[in-house]
Amino acid sequence: MPEPIYLDHAATTPVRPEVVDAMLPYFSDVFGNPSSIYGIGRQARQAVDRARDAVAEVLGCRPAEVLFTSCGSESDNLAIKGVAFARRDRGNHIITTQVEHHAVLHTCEWLERYFGFEVTYLPVDRHGVVDLAALERALTDQTILVSIMLANNEVGTVQPLRTVADLLRGRGIPLHTDAVQGGGTLTLDVDALGVDLLSLSGHKFYAPKGIGVLYVRHGTPLLPQLQGGGQERNRRAGTENVPYMVGLATALTMAAAELPSTTQRLAALRDGLIEGVLARVPGAHLTGHPTLRVAHNASFVFEGVEGEALLLALDQVGICGSTGSACTSGSLEASHVLKAMGLSAELAQGSLRLSLGKDSKEDDVARVLEVLPGTVERLRAVLPVR
Ligand code: PLP
Numbered sequence: 001m002p003e004p005i006y007l008d009h010a011a012t013t014p015v016r017p018e019v020v021d022a023m024l025p026y027f028s029d030v031f032g033n034p035s036s037i038y039g040i041g042r043q044a045r046q047a048v049d050r051a052r053d054a055v056a057e058v059l060g061c062r063p064a065e066v067l068f069t070s071c072g073s074e075s076d077n078l079a080i081k082g083v084a085f086a087r088r089d090r091g092n093h094i095i096t097t098q099v100e101h102h103a104v105l106h107t108c109e110w111l112e113r114y115f116g117f118e119v120t121y122l123p124v125d126r127h128g129v130v131d132l133a134a135l136e137r138a139l140t141d142q143t144i145l146v147s148i149m150l151a152n153n154e155v156g157t158v159q160p161l162r163t164v165a166d167l168l169r170g171r172g173i174p175l176h177t178d179a180v181q182g183g184g185t186l187t188l189d190v191d192a193l194g195v196d197l198l199s200l201s202g203h204k205f206y207a208p209k210g211i212g213v214l215y216v217r218h219g220t221p222l223l224p225q226l227q228g229g230g231q232e233r234n235r236r237a238g239t240e241n242v243p244y245m246v247g248l249a250t251a252l253t254m255a256a257a258e259l260p261s262t263t264q265r266l267a268a269l270r271d272g273l274i275e276g277v278l279a280r281v282p283g284a285h286l287t288g289h290p291t292l293r294v295a296h297n298a299s300f301v302f303e304g305v306e307g308e309a310l311l312l313a314l315d316q317v318g319i320c321g322s323t324g325s326a327c328t329s330g331s332l333e334a335s336h337v338l339k340a341m342g343l344s345a346e347l348a349q350g351s352l353r354l355s356l357g358k359d360s361k362e363d364d365v366a367r368v369l370e371v372l373p374g375t376v377e378r379l380r381a382v383l384p385v386r
Helices: 017-026 039-059 072-086 102-115 132-138 161-168 242-280 307-316 336-340 362-382
Strands: 066-069 093-097 118-122 143-147 175-178 197-201 212-216 284-286 297-302 351-355
Touching (some): 066 072, 072 102, 072 175, 093 102, 102 118, 118 132, 132 161, 161 175, 242 284, 242 297, 242 362, 307 362
Parallel strands (some): 093 118, 143 175
Antiparallel strands (some): 197 212, 284 297
């Protein structure tokens, strides 16, 4: 059997060797607590400072505006709860979209259920683009936060964040973006995006799982959600995870340097994959925006096929993909993203996301195009979706 073809980079990526090398000294040699005043403590502090500087460089912000967290989910939680609780005296209304990752949606639902906040979940069009007219209509004098993702994790659609930021200008409403799927695939300059808070997760761009970033623009009210020591300028307690901070910063710097060439190469591979699938598999439809999508995402629905069955069949021939979000696969619920885009529950069940990475090759695409048509045809014959 040939080497497995990994096409699930939107779920997670391997840690690149340069990142492992950069992290290693901070596990054993320079293991000090950055709060300690002796040599290895100070060296660890310097490593944290350098990592923060490097992240700030990529985001185009001040180092003091960069907070390290434990993951993208924590960054989303901290951004939304932190601003909601800090601005509670100003209002109780939050605006987000129907297609966010559950780290945003479930946080908003929790604030509604237990703390009486009101949340508007904006609709999207059939490509997954947020309805800007609905955003304008939803704004009230009670609105204290808008949270709109940069790129969707299931279908790859990139949102018009700059337009959202322009629309909010002068209203004093902070704009948060879950940019987890944009890490390594999109420009993350916070001023160009016009955002006040931005979440990232290291494991989407070849750093380890379990490390994230939250950018918080200077002056944005944020109530910490973890109490304890004074780390991260009193905004997130807990002894710093020095090796992982170093790893994230190394990976992000490399991703930013490689961004133009990587995105160009991946977009070409992705377009070949999309064209090939649509041409060769009858009853296949692209999901997400045809052009405004992250370079690594090719996502589809197939009529008359169950996504889970398709994944298993592809796994048997050594192809790793995903149906909808990795976080929702395993549940029979049709994807909330595809439903919000107007797909029927039946069609939404036949979803497949193939996401490319920096080591993906033309041969990988060719192999998918070789096996996918027959696999779909066979499944339709033996396991028709009722
Ligand atoms: N937001 C988006 C858009 C994601 O794709 C993910 C992970 O898949 C997350 C948030 C959560 O990130 P983490 O796995 O680091 O908690």
